Amino acid sequence: MAETEGEERSMRSPPRLKAILIDLNGTLHVGSKPTRGAVQALQKLRRSHVPLVFCSNSTKESTGSLLRGLRDMRFEVKDNELLTSLGACRALAEQRNLNPFLLMSPSAQEEFADIRRDDEYDSVILGLHPPSLSYEPFNKAFRILKREPISHSQSTSATSEGDQRTIPLIAPHASLFQQSQATDDLPEGLSLGIGPFVRALEVAAGVEAELVGKPTRRFFELGIERLQELYGDVQGDIGVVGDDVVNDLGDGARDIGLKRILVRTGKYRPGVEGDHDPDHVYDDFASFVDDLVR
Known part of the structure; x- marks a missing residue:
């Protein structure tokens, strides 16, 4: 054969x-x-x-949460041996002194806990978290990218109306699908990744995402x-x-x-x-x- x-x-x-x-x-x-x-x-x-x-x-959880999960599975991993795309997103936000709107899980948001300042967002960082990718939070991210108001007390988003700089859309990666374990609703198999959601914001807001992973x-x-x-x-x-x-x-x-x-x-x-x-x-x-x- x-x-x-x-x-x-x-x-x-x-x-x-x-x-x-x-x-x-x-x-x-x-x-x-x-x-x-x-x-x-x-x-x-x-x-x-x-x-x-x-x-x-992985964009579902913070670096610390990933380490805990690996150790629970009996993998021997030291803290400084793990490099994550979420960590790279954080490093970029720190380097540019950004105050990002985080479209991701509460665990993943832990990665950015000490760099968030207020609701005057000047960037969007996207992670894979189904509740965060429902219409309302997804639309909020779109509005930030388009400099549209996101609250009744706000006339425009992030910066003054005269500032025409592009609001950065940052994503760890743009993988189209991933392997998922079985859930109550679906058997084990391929599921949508973060990529289609990144692409949707790119098309709707007329921006190009910065991929860092x-x-x-x-x-x-x-x-x-x-x-x-x-x-x-x-x-x-x-x-x-x-x-x-x-x-x-x-x-x-x-x-x-x-x-x-x-x-x-x-x-x-x-x-x-x-x-x-x-x-x-x-x-x-x-x-x-x-x-x-x-």
């Missing part, structure tokens, strides 16, 4: 990597459940002293900088492993020469490799680690 293209890639010579950037949801775990053998695989990497940093595009080149550069802070100068190939060939392993990773490892868990579906051609494909994170560390 002929081998599939994915099988051919997984049977290539084992990756020779000096450090790894690791995706979380869909790769190490799906929802609150670790993928097969992932906890033990991470322990194996630790014993082999492989430099690693975790890179998450994966797959932007800058976010991967931040991951490498964090590796260097923790382990010193890393000489040799650095890999990135994830279940999303576009967002986890996309343009930014390719641009800076990362070795891209796709795992067939989470949102992976047969044939998604398409023209993206990851360097290696494995059934799951544990299979990748077994091939890397022998």
